[in-house]
Amino acid sequence: MRLPKLTRPTARTPRLIRTSLPGFALRGPRTIGPGSVSSLLKIALDVAYVLLIVITAALLLALVAAIFIPLSDIDITVTGDDGGLQQPLTRSLLLFGLGALSAWFGGFLMILRNLRMIFRSLTQGDPFQPENVRRLRQIGLTLAVVTAGVWVAQGMVAARLAPGVMDPQGIGELLTPIFSVLVVFVLAEVFREGARLRRESELTI
Amino acid sequence: MAIRIQLDRMLVERRMSLTELADRVGVTLANLSILKTGKARAIRFSTLDALCRELDCQPGDLLAYEPGPQGSGDSDDA
Numbered sequence: 001m002r003l004p005k006l007t008r009p010t011a012r013t014p015r016l017i018r019t020s021l022p023g024f025a026l027r028g029p030r031t032i033g034p035g036s037v038s039s040l041l042k043i044a045l046d047v048a049y050v051l052l053i054v055i056t057a058a059l060l061l062a063l064v065a066a067i068f069i070p071l072s073d074i075d076i077t078v079t080g081d082d083g084g085l086q087q088p089l090t091r092s093l094l095l096f097g098l099g100a101l102s103a104w105f106g107g108f109l110m111i112l113r114n115l116r117m118i119f120r121s122l123t124q125g126d127p128f129q130p131e132n133v134r135r136l137r138q139i140g141l142t143l144a145v146v147t148a149g150v151w152v153a154q155g156m157v158a159a160r161l162a163p164g165v166m167d168p169q170g171i172g173e174l175l176t177p178i179f180s181v182l183v184v185f186v187l188a189e190v191f192r193e194g195a196r197l198r199r200e201s202e203l204t205i
Numbered sequence: 206m207a208i209r210i211q212l213d214r215m216l217v218e219r220r221m222s223l224t225e226l227a228d229r230v231g232v233t234l235a236n237l238s239i240l241k242t243g244k245a246r247a248i249r250f251s252t253l254d255a256l257c258r259e260l261d262c263q264p265g266d267l268l269a270y271e272p273g274p275q276g277s278g279d280s281d282d283a
Contacts, residue, residue, distance in 0.1 A: 203246035205236045
């Protein structure tokens with residue numbers, strides 16, 4: 001019995017078949033390039049960025065106002081499971097609160113700014129630009145600083161403002177943020193390798 | 206890089222311009238200039254094939270090795 005002859009695979013690479021809808025191939029929505037998922041995400045990031053700018057600016061204005069405008073002491077109540085704790089709202093406490101919030105929003109503003117730039121390059125369909133390595137490293141660094149700042153600020157609040165009411169934070173809470181920061185740094189190195197390969201392929205004629 | 210592409214000589218001998226060769230080979234003029242000036246990191250067999258076909262020569266006619274200071278390929282990556 002003769003076996004059927006196998007057809008030889010053609011040397012041509014299979015072309016991606018696209019449907020008539022822009023940005024959607026048969027295998028699902030396109031993730032990078034113009035009119036893709038990343039351009040949708042970029043729009044969302046743009047909106048969030050503008051919102052964060054407004055919030056940060058308002059907080060900074062409030063901070064400046066709190067420095068110059070005297071305020072009458074208002075009591076704030078820190079509530080916990082076993083009752084509340086009265087604390088006078090002093091100027092230093094207000095400045096600390098506003099400063100910490102401004103720094104927190106400012107940090108996320110920096111992260112969003114870099115993310116927007118990265119997503120812009122994804123929208124252009126060129127993810128391995130050398131600048132993206134620097135942007136990702138900046139995101140990782142900012143994330144690390146913001147996380148450490150939040151951890152320290154939480155500790156200060158737990159120790160000074162609400163002793164006994166708020167549980168002091170442990171090292172265990174830092175595990176997830178540290179993991180995220182490390183993942184971002186590893187991603188930055190992946191992008192560095194991608195940028196190197198991109199350059200290599202650009203110089204291959 | 207100690208490998209030289211002798212495109213200039215081949216073009217003069219055949220009285221062909223770089224633009225014409227780029228058209229025939231199907232490579233952009235910018236890429237062919239990179240190849241000619243020795244800035245290229247690598248050459249595809251398909252490009253070499255097209256160059257040899259259009260210039261009617263052997264790969265050895267295009268490529269030459271000139272011993273010199275050893276330049277590492279990744280030195281200019283940083």
